[in-house]
Amino acid sequence: MTTSDAILARLMQLHPKVIDLSLDRMERILAALGNPERRIPPVIHVAGTNGKGSTQAMIRAGLEAAGKRVHAYTSPHLAQFHERIRLAGSLISEDLLAATLEECEAANAGQPITFFEITTAAAFLAFSRVPADYTLLEVGLGGRLDATNVVDDPLLCVITPVSIDHTQFLGETLPEIAGEKAGIIKRGVPCIVGPQDGPAREVIEARAEALSAPLRIARQDWDSYSEHGRLVYFDHSGLLDLPLPNLPGPHQIVNAGAAIAALRELGFGEPEATAAVTRVEWPARMQRLTRGPLVDAAQDCELWLDGGHNPAGGEALSATLAAMPGRPTHLVCGMLNTKDVEGYMRPLAPQVRSLIAVPIPGADATLPAEATEQAAANSGIAATTAPDVLDAVARIAREEPGARILICGSLYLAGDVLRENG
Template identity: 40%
Template sequence: MTISETMEYIQSYQKSGKPVQDLTRIQSLLDELGNPQEQLQVVHIAGTNGKGSVTALCAAAATAAGYRTGTLTSPFIRHYTDRIQIDGTDIPPESLCRFCEQVKACAVSGDCSQFEITLAIALLWFLEERCDLVILETGIGGLLDATNVVKMPLVTAITSISFDHMALLGNTLLEIAAQKAGIVKPGCPVVLSPDNTDEVKAYVAQTAEQKNAPFLTPNMQDCHILSESLCETVFQYHSFSYTLHMPGRHQVYNAMTAIEMIRLLGMHGYPISAATAQAAFAGVRVPARTEILRQEPLVLLDGGHNQAGVMALAELLRRCGIRPIHGICGMLTTKDYSTACSILKSVFDTVICVDDFLEKAVPADSLAKCFAPMPSVRTADSFQNAYAEALAQAKTDHGMVVICGSLYLASEALQKIEPSSEPETRL
C-alpha cells in the first residue's frame, strides 16, 4: 500500500464505529495479530481533560531517562501520524503502510473503528521497535475504550473528569467517572489528578479499594506556585522545583499527576530521577494546549472544547493582564457550545465566530448569538479572514488574539497561520 492508499483505507472507517458493549471486537483483532499488547509494558491514562499533557510529560521524562518510549494520543493535531510516536518522533510512512496492510488482512478488521485500527498499528510498531515503555491515552471513556484491552498495565492514571461525550459516557459526573475508572485493574496502582471533585475522588478511591489497587492523588498542600506567566510556570512539589512552558494553573495539576506516575514507575523497575523529570518537563510543549504562536502581538491557541477546558482558559486569560482580548471561536454541534460561549464572553473584548473548519461546526451566526449581549461580535466566512482581522486589531490596540473552541479549529489554525519570523515565536 502507498501512503495515499493507507490513509484512504484508514479514513474510510468511522472514528468510533458501531457502539460496543464489551472489548470483544478489539480483542478479536489483536488475537489475529498475535496480541502485541501482552508483550509490552504499558502505562494507561484516562480522563476528560489533561490526558495529552500528562502523556507528554511522562513520555518526555521516560525518554530523557533512556527508555525507548512509545505514545498513542488522540486526536491528531497537525497530521494523522503525530498520534503514534516513539521518543517524540512520528511513525514513519513506510511503517504505517506496512502495519496497516497487516491489520487490513485480518478477517475482523472490517468491523472495527478507526481508533481500533490505529491502536493495532501502533502496538505492532511499538513491539517491532522494542519499546521499553508504552503510554496509551484512551480515546473516549475508559471501561469500553479499545485501549482497555491491556490487562495489566504498570501504572494507570485518571486526569481531570468533567462533562464531555455525555451521549456515550453518561449525564452525571459519577456516571462519567465510572467509565473513566474502568481502566483501574486489580493490583495496579492508580493516580488521580488533584483537581477532581470530592465525589469523584471518593468514587475512584472506592473503585481502587474494591480492586485492591493502590490509590493516590497528589496533595495540593505540598504544591507551591513560585511564579506564573504566559511564558512559564514555576512550582515546587515534594521539595523539588519544576518549570513548565505550557501556561495555566491546570498544567500544574497535570504535572503533579505525572510526577506521581513517574515515582510509581520507579517502583516497577523504571527509575527516573527528579532531576531528569525537571529537565524534561521544561522542554514539553503540547500543540494546541494553551500554545503561544507568536509574541508581537501575542497569539494564543487553545483546543479546549468542554466546560472545564474553557474555564481553565478563561482563568488563564484573567490572570495574564493583557487587554483587549480578541477571540476567534469555532465549536462543534456535538459540544455544549452555549455554556462555553457564556464563559468566554466574560473574558473576551471582541469575538469573531467561524465555521469553515469542519462540517459539524456550529454555524457562525448561531455561535455569534451565544455571545450576546457582547457589543463586538461578528462572523467571518473563513478562519483566515478572521485571523487577519483579529491580528490587525491586536497590532493597533496592543491586545492579544485567542483562537479557541475546538481541537479541529486548532488544527486548522496550525496549518493556515504562517510562522512568525520572531526569534521567540515558540516559548
Template identity: 45%
Template sequence: MTSAAERIEALMQIHPKGFDLSLDRMMGLLEKLGNPQNTMPPVIHFAGTNGKGSTIAFTRAILEAVGLSVHVHTSPHLVNWHERYRMGRTGASGALVDDAVFADAIRRVAEANGGKPITVFEVLSAVMFVLFSEHEADVALVEVGLGGRFDATNVMERTDLSVITPISLDHEAYLGDTIAKIAFEKAGIIKPGVPVVVSVQEDDALDVIERQAARQKADVIAAGQHFSAQAEDGRLVYQGEDVLLDLPLPKMQGRHQIENAATAITACRRFAADRGFSLTDKAIERGIETAFWHGRMQSLDHGKLVQAAPDGAEIWLDGGHNPGAAVAIADWLDARNRISPKPLTLICGMLTTKGPKGYFDNLVRYQPDVVCVPIVSSDAGVEPKALADVARSCGLSVTTAPDLATALASIEPAGERRILIAGSLYLVGDALEQNETPPS
C-alpha cells in the same frame, strides 16, 4: 507505495469514524493479529477529560530525561495521522512513526479484519498495539480515546500504572450526564492490583475512582492527599509523601499545567519505584522544563496565519473544548492580564458534540470580541451562525467569518491585542496546518 494517509482514507470510506463503545470487535481483531496488546513494553494508561495530552507530554519528557525509550499513543491528531504514534528511540527522543512502517501496519490490520464492520478508531488502536509490540521500548504511554471502560485501548491484560486526569462533563451522550457517571467510565482502566495516580478531581469523581480502585485492590495516589504542587516565587514546588522538590516552572502556559506536571511527576516516581530504576531530581527538572504539547495554550509567533493578523497582536491556540477547559483558559487569562492587560478577541469553532454555552459562560467576564468560524477538518462542526447565536445569548459581541485568515484580518482596531483561537482541537489543527507549522 500507498501512504499511511491514503490507506486510512480508504478505510474511512467503508468504516465509520465515530466511536462504538464495546470491546468484542477489538478482541476478535487482535486475536487474529496474535494479541499484540499483551506483548507491549510496560504500559502507563491515561484516561480523563482534560489534561491527558499535557500530562503525557510531561511524563514522556521526564522518562526520556532518565534515558528511557518511550512509545506514545495520543489522539486525536492535529494535522497528520502520524502524530498519534511517537516511537521510542534508544538514546534519543521519540520520533513520529515512519510512514512506510505505519502504512504496513495499517495494511496488516485491515487484512486481518477482513472488511468486517469496525470503527476507524478501533483499527487505529489495533495499529498502535502492532507498532508498539513489534518495536522495542522501555515504556509505552497509552491515551484512552473516549471514556475508558469500553475504550478500544482498554483491552490489555495488564498495565503497569493507571493515570486519571481531571474529569468534567464531556461526551455526555456516550459517557453519562453527571460527573459521577463519567468518572465510572474513566475508572474502568484501573486493573487489579495496579496503582492509579489521580489528578485534582471534584469530590463526586474522586469517590467513584476510589471505590473502583478498592474493588480492584489498587493503590490510589491522589492529588491533595498524597501529592501537591503550586507556583511559588517563579518556581514549581512539588510535595510528595517523602519528597519536596524545587523545580522550574513549565514551559507550557497556565496554572492547570502545574497540576498536570505534578500528576506526571507522581506517575514517573511510582513507575520508577515499581520498575526499580533511579529517577533523579535532575531528570524531573529537565522534563518539566522541556515538555511541550501542541495546541495547548500554544503561542504562534510566525507563519502564514500570523502574517494575516494585525501588527502588534499576540496569537494563542488552545484546543480545550468543554466548560472545564474554559475554566483553565480563564485562569490563564487572569494571570496574563495581571502582567499585561489587553483586549481579547476569541476566534472560536466547535463540534456539535460539545456544550458551547457552558464554555462561553466561563469567559463572559472578559467580554471578548468573538468571531465564529467553521472547522475545515471535521464534518461535525457547528455552523458559525449557530455558534454565534449561542455566544450572543451569553451576552457576547459576535461576528462570523468564513475562515481563520479572514477572521484574523478583520480584527479591529489593530494594535496590541490578545487573540485566542480556541474551542476545538480540530480548529487548532486547521490553524497549525494553515499557518504551515504542523507538529513534528
C-alpha cells in the same frame, strides 16, 4: 506503496459509526494479529477529561530525559495522523505506518470496526515490534470500553481531572462519567489520581478498593502549586522546588503534579521531574504562533492557539488569560455541534472583548458560525462571524492593533491552523 492517507480513508468506511464503544471488535482484530498488545513494553495508561495529553507529554519528557526509550499513543492528531503513534521517541514513518495499516486491514477482512479501533490496533502492532522501555497510552474516549483498554497488566494508571463531556457516550452525571474513566484501573496496579470533585473521587476510590489498586490521590498523597514563580511539588518522599512548566496556564500546574507523581511512582527523582516541566512540548495548548500567513495577518497582535473545547477547558483557558499580562483579548472560535458551547464560553466572558465565530474546515460536525455567534451572545460575549480564521484575524488586527488574538474552541480547528501555520 499506497499512501497512509489512502488507507486511512478506506478504514473510515468500515463502520457507520465514528464512535461505538465496545471491546468486542478490538479483541477480535487483536486476536487475528496475534495479540500484539501482550508484547508491548510496560504500559502507563492515562485517562481523564482534561489534561490527558499534556500530562502524558510531561511523563514522556521526564522518561526520555532519563535516557529511556518511550512509545506513545495519543489522539486526535493535529496536522497529520503520524502524530498519534510515536515509536521510541520518533513519529512513526510513512512507510511503516502504511505497511502496518495495510496489515491490520487485511487481518480485519472487511468486518465492521471503527476507525479508532483499527488504528489503535495498528499502534499496538507497531509498538510490539520496536524495542522500548515504556509505552504511554492515552485513552481516546472514556476508559472502560475504550479501544486502548485491552492491556490487562499495565505498570501504572493515571486519571486526570474528570468533568462533564461526551455525555452522549459516557453518561449524563459526573459519577457515571467517572465510572467510565475508572474502568482503566486494574487489579493491584497503582493509579495516580488528579484533583477530582467529590462525586468523581468517590467513584474512583470505590473502583480501586474493589480491585485492591493503590491510589496516589492529589491533595492527599501529593500536591502541586505555584509559588514565587516556581512549581512546588510535594509528596510523602519530600518536596521539590522546580521551574514552572513551559506549557502556560494554571491548569498545567495540576497536570505537572500528576506527571511528577507518576514519575516518582516509577522510581524517578528530581532531574526527571525538572525535565518533565521544562522539556515538554505539546502543540495547541495555549501555543504562541510565530510564523505563517496568520501571523502575517495579525501584524503586531499576539496570536495564540488553544484546542480546549469543553466547560472545564473554558475555565482553564479563562484562568490562563487572567494570569497573563493585561492586553485586550479577542477570540476566533470554531466548535463542534457535539459540545456544550455555552458551557465552554461562559467562563471566558470576563476575560475577552469580543468573539468572531468561524466554521471548522472539513469537519462534518462543525457548528455553523451563526450558531457559535449566538452561543457567545448568550454567554455575554459580543460576537460576529467570519468565513474563515484568516479573515477573522485580519479584521481584529485592523480594528485593534496590538491586541491578543486567541484561536480556540476545537482541536480540529487547531489542527487546521497548524497545518497552515505550524
